[in-house]
Amino acid sequence: MRAVDVIARKRDGEELTAEEIEWLVRGSVSGDVADYQLSAWLMAVYLKGMSPSETIALTRAMASSGRILDLGELAPRAVDKHSSGGVGDKISLVAGPIAAAAGVIVPKMSGRGLGFTGGTLDKLESIPGLRVGLSIGEILEQARNVGLVIASQTADLAPADGKLYALRDVTATVGSLPLIVSSILSKKLAGGAPSIVLDVKAGTGAFMKTAGEAEQLARALVDVGSACGRRVIALVSAMDQPLGKAVGNAVEVDEAVETLRGRGPDDVRELALTIAAEMVQCAGLAETEAKARDLAREALTSGRALAKLRAMVEAQGGDTSVIDDPSRLPRAPIREMVRSPVGGFIARLDAGVVGTTLTALGAGREKKGDPIDHRIGAIFHRKVGDRVEVDEPLFELHLARPEQTSFARERLLQAYHWSQEPVDHPNVVIGRFAQRRDP
Numbered sequence: 222m223r224a225v226d227v228i229a230r231k232r233d234g235e236e237l238t239a240e241e242i243e244w245l246v247r248g249s250v251s252g253d254v255a256d257y258q259l260s261a262w263l264m265a266v267y268l269k270g271m272s273p274s275e276t277i278a279l280t281r282a283m284a285s286s287g288r289i290l291d292l293g294e295l296a297p298r299a300v301d302k303h304s305s306g307g308v309g310d311k312i313s314l315v316a317g318p319i320a321a322a323a324g325v326i327v328p329k330m331s332g333r334g335l336g337f338t339g340g341t342l343d344k345l346e347s348i349p350g351l352r353v354g355l356s357i358g359e360i361l362e363q364a365r366n367v368g369l370v371i372a373s374q375t376a377d378l379a380p381a382d383g384k385l386y387a388l389r390d391v392t393a394t395v396g397s398l399p400l401i402v403s404s405i406l407s408k409k410l411a412g413g414a415p416s417i418v419l420d421v422k423a424g425t426g427a428f429m430k431t432a433g434e435a436e437q438l439a440r441a442l443v444d445v446g447s448a449c450g451r452r453v454i455a456l457v458s459a460m461d462q463p464l465g466k467a468v469g470n471a472v473e474v475d476e477a478v479e480t481l482r483g484r485g486p487d488d489v490r491e492l493a494l495t496i497a498a499e500m501v502q503c504a505g506l507a508e509t510e511a512k513a514r515d516l517a518r519e520a521l522t523s524g525r526a527l528a529k530l531r532a533m534v535e536a537q538g539g540d541t542s543v544i545d546d547p548s549r550l551p552r553a554p555i556r557e558m559v560r561s562p563v564g565g566f567i568a569r570l571d572a573g574v575v576g577t578t579l580t581a582l583g584a585g586r587e588k589k590g591d592p593i594d595h596r597i598g599a600i601f602h603r604k605v606g607d608r609v610e611v612d613e614p615l616f617e618l619h620l621a622r623p624e625q626t627s628f629a630r631e632r633l634l635q636a637y638h639w640s641q642e643p644v645d646h647p648n649v650v651i652g653r654f655a656q657r658r659d660p
């Protein structure tokens with residue numbers, strides 16, 4: 222087989238065979254197919270798309286490009302969770318412990334933040350001493366002993382995704398539906414859990430800007446994941462404004478802990494309970510949605526979910542005193558409350574503007590490998606649908622240096638839009654997709 226022929230066939234809009242796709246993916250990892258040819262092929266896929274069977278073949282080939290985790294006796298109760306990425310998304314730190322406290326085994330591999338979206342690993346690393354770089358042996362042992370692991374993707378799982386994603390990043394080919402589907406699912410297939418609950422974000426603070434685009438991605442993830450033999454549930458959730466009040470790293474861990482104590486924001490609690498209940502049902506621990514929801518709620522209100530997070534932090538070498546007292550998390554030296562210049566109802570709080578601003582301030586990274594400052598963030602006290610009077614607190618800045626203040630204040634004020642008419646509080650969960658039943 223020659224790469225140039227496979228590229229030409231895709232360029233001309235032809236359907237590739239599973240053998241051609243497998244050959245190309247193998248060549249991407251072995252180095253037999255050159256980066257410039259892979260890049261040309263990615264652009265051809267971006268422009269011509271892929272049929273469902275090509276996407277399934279690509280997902281399988283990428284998952285099989287490395288090791289596939291064998292969860293052994295843990296598999297029947299193991300459920301993975303993944304978010305397509307958003308602003309203020311600390312849901313894994315809440316839903317994971319709730320599901321685990323209800324009896325689900327959660328062996329979760331997470332990513333780092335890139336661009337305007339945050340990453341669970343960066344948030345977790347706000348906890349002094351906590352290790353996310355676990356070996357496969359450590360992941361399996363902790364899954365068995367604690368039931369909850371959040372670690373980084375190990376290099377031997379789906380290595381083709383690492384290779385292809387790095388090329389997509391620099392060739393303007395990230396935003397292709399079949400490439401996104403195969404990238405997300407190949408890592409989840411390699412993670413070994415038989416069930417996967419996906420949270421596809423829709424809005425200005427997400428890859429998918431509209432509910433329609435997010436629904437298309439959710440549907441494709443369910444169809445391809447099911448064809449690869451996994452049970453996949455995909456929720457679509459709102460990302461036009463940040464999730465919860467806190468955006469940053471240490472401030473989001475603080476908010477996750479508060480939510481596990483029963484004091485967090487309503488949208489974080491609602492989405493976390495919905496996702497945890499889906500995980501409980503996937504694990505076969507409840508027959509009905511209502512029963513799964515009751516188990517998730519009980520795991521939260523009893524404090525067992527908080528205890529589960531503490532056990533995970535301890536197992537991964539982190540300082541558990543921050544779970545009992547989140548004020549021990551790294552604190553920003555500069556705190557400033559910004560007050561509302563206008564009275565009225567909040568009509569919009571643009572998550573995209575919030576994400577890019579906080580990234581520019583150092584809470585996130587613009588390119589892979591950039592350092593981040595875990596202390597930087599903001600707390601949004603007023604969100605869409607809330608009424609605010611002139612001069613009432615709007616948001617609080619957590620910054621490293623005084624000279625960041627005016628940039629942060631001006632940019633984040635631009636994220637807000639006010640209305641003189643009442644505005645509804647938006648729903649956080651806006652769609653749910655599961656495998657279609659045969660007629």
Ligand code: URA
Nearest residue numbers: 305395400401404405
């Ligand atoms: N998340 C991924 O893991 N891969 C993509 O391509 C996009 C989002």
